[in-house]
Amino acid sequence: MSTHLKPWLLIPATAAALAGGLIWLSHLRYELSLETQRVTTEKKNIEQESNQLRLEIASLTRPERLRQYARDSLNMAPPSPIQVIHQ
Template sequence: MVPVLAGSLAAGQIWLSHLRYELSLETQKLNTEKQDVLSESGKLRLELASLTRPERLRKLAQEKLGMKPPGPAQVVHP
């Protein structure tokens, strides 16, 4: 009876140790993935800020769409 109980406890310890190891690997993997996502997010925010600069949008509107600032008669004041 005692050897069976000792064997069961030893097997449980081995199983828990293996589970702890697997969870540690998964945590490291997820932390790496999180850092990658945060890095990509920062790059995309920077790109968005660059693409939506008012000077850039103004230049594109004038060059690509032929837009120009409104004349005095085109502005409606409330």
């Protein structure tokens, strides 16, 4: 058996292993690229959503709306300057 194992066989074996490795690597690279694209899209969507939510916060907390809410729903009135305490 051992007579078949000639030292020169090492060369094609190594070449085959390297070729296999190369194929595996390029496949990995391709898979990763797909993953990156997916994550990038997700990131973009999240950014967009956060943008929209920020705007919604700005819109919901605009002073005029809060004033109206405080006055109409909570029966509040603006304090006169003497009712404001500073620390």
